[in-house]
Amino acid sequence: MKIAATRIEIENLLLPSRNSGKSIGFVPTMGALHKGHISLVSLSINENDVTVCSIFVNPTQFNDPADLKRYPRPLESDQKMLEEAGCDILFIPSVEEMYPNNDYSLLNEDFGVLDKVMEGQSRPGHFAGMITIVNKLFTYVNPHKAYFGNKDFQQLTLVKYFVKEHHLPILIRECPISRDTDGLAMSSRNRLLSAEERQAATLLSRSLFKVKEMWTGNNITELMTFVETEFAREPILKLDYFEIAHFETLQPLKTPISPDTPIIACIASFAGKIRLIDNIKLQ
Numbered sequence: 208m209k210i211a212a213t214r215i216e217i218e219n220l221l222l223p224s225r226n227s228g229k230s231i232g233f234v235p236t237m238g239a240l241h242k243g244h245i246s247l248v249s250l251s252i253n254e255n256d257v258t259v260c261s262i263f264v265n266p267t268q269f270n271d272p273a274d275l276k277r278y279p280r281p282l283e284s285d286q287k288m289l290e291e292a293g294c295d296i297l298f299i300p301s302v303e304e305m306y307p308n309n310d311y312s313l314l315n316e317d318f319g320v321l322d323k324v325m326e327g328q329s330r331p332g333h334f335a336g337m338i339t340i341v342n343k344l345f346t347y348v349n350p351h352k353a354y355f356g357n358k359d360f361q362q363l364t365l366v367k368y369f370v371k372e373h374h375l376p377i378l379i380r381e382c383p384i385s386r387d388t389d390g391l392a393m394s395s396r397n398r399l400l401s402a403e404e405r406q407a408a409t410l411l412s413r414s415l416f417k418v419k420e421m422w423t424g425n426n427i428t429e430l431m432t433f434v435e436t437e438f439a440r441e442p443i444l445k446l447d448y449f450e451i452a453h454f455e456t457l458q459p460l461k462t463p464i465s466p467d468t469p470i471i472a473c474i475a476s477f478a479g480k481i482r483l484i485d486n487i488k489l490q
């Protein structure tokens with residue numbers, strides 16, 4: 208696996224492949240890789256001639272400085288996992304490379320309501336930082352396809368919107384949530400959980416699975432109460448939000464809805480200091 212640390216390096220490394228018409232797949236990450244990331248890398252390897260993975264802990268998308276400070280950075284083991292998976296190129300730029308001269312200015316993209324709800328409401332500035340860095344990474348890597356996990360469903364929705372709005376010639380490939388055997392959605396932040404928090408955190412997926420089972424299309428209020436009650440019983444967790452929303456517009460839905468409306472349930476909760484998210488498609 209080749210390694211690039213600067214824009215010039217990644218552009219030069221990719222130039223021969225680009226010039227000979229090879230397809231480039233890209234998996235942007237913040238590192239602390241798990242099987243979910245590796246499934247994106249494997250999919251990219253299957254679908255492209257060259258696969259690039261980036262690891263960059265993007266400071267501007269952390270609304271909480273403590274979260275940024277504690278974010279895991281196990282670069283050596285990440286590198287090993289990528290090598291074993293067969294990744295061709297790892298891009299590991301520095302903060303100075305991505306924000307030269309301390310210029311942290313962010314894109315001011317108008318996402319309408321898409322970035323105002325759920326994560327957007329709970330993590331002010333998060334999506335502006337996220338889309339700024341994704342746009343820079345897309346510009347430097349210039350891939351044919353880019354791979355995003357469905358756990359960050361709202362992020363994925365915004366990236367798809369951005370690519371469409373700006374007519375970027377990049378196909379966004381969305382990949383299913385990878386889960387541990389007990390249902391917990393894989394996340395880089397899981398490794399920060401204590402044993403007790405890790406155990407309690409399964410309530411996120413457990414309640415989503417239950418909500419899917421109970422879903423009739425007419426019982427949103429009942430389901431909201433169900434989830435709130437479940438979380439109120441678990442002192443280690445603090446529910447941030449539970450929303451049942453339109454799959455495309457992300458508008459929260461509170462009234463009875465028709466069976467052909469695409470619906471997703473999204474949840475965010477703190478386990479101690481660690482914030483976790485998950486979601487499930489209801490119909």
Ligand code: PAF
Pocket residue numbers: 235236237263265268337340341359362
């Ligand atoms: O999902 C992530 O890991 C990050 O938000 C991303 C897309 C790599 C941008 O920093």
